[in-house]
Amino acid sequence: KQEVTQIPAALSVPEGENLVLNCSFTDSAIYNLQWFRQDPGKGLTSLLLIQSSQREQTSGRLNASLDKSSGRSTLYIAASQPGDSATYLCAVRDQTGANNLFFGTGTRLTVIP
């Protein structure tokens, strides 16, 4: 069964810093990997989706990379802002026949003004 791990579980940084969140997965046979953000009491907001054939995706200050062979993805956030404070989740859609996303437990990010 696919297992997704996110490190660190929590991270605090001062405003303006660049930061990297890490995600690893055990089965490299995936269709895609998706990064989400979750605010307290809210649902998930999709940030970036990387197809298995791609190596990275960018949206504004966010850049996600994918190294499928090593089972790793990173989410890079440039010039962090207090509004970036949230829990960030990565999830993979794999090729085992499962119809669902496999989620990590998330990284709780706090950006300190």
Add this chain to the structure above:
Amino acid sequence: GAGVSQSPSNKVTEKGKDVELRCDPISGHTALYWYRQSLGQGLEFLIYFQGNSAPDKSGLPSDRFSAERTGGSVSTLTIQRTQQEDSAVYLCASSRGLLGTDTQYFGPGTRLTVL
């Protein structure tokens, strides 16, 4: 356009009671998912609907859990004889149903508390 909506936003019930949670997916999305997020744990897949195909129920934790999707749109997740360990946030998501290219769009969730 409207996103995925869920109701109620919060539900408090007593152990042993039945509950129904509702999900309205994005119009035109053929795929619908239910997940559960327990405190301190990742999202756990429960059930998946795709068009008129038989649902994938492989994630349902027990036979107390069931779900329906009427008319290929609205879905209801039913939990019978609720237990305290059922307390969690139940999230619904929908997508266009295109394997490999899907982006799943999530609703705000229903927070279920079983006393």
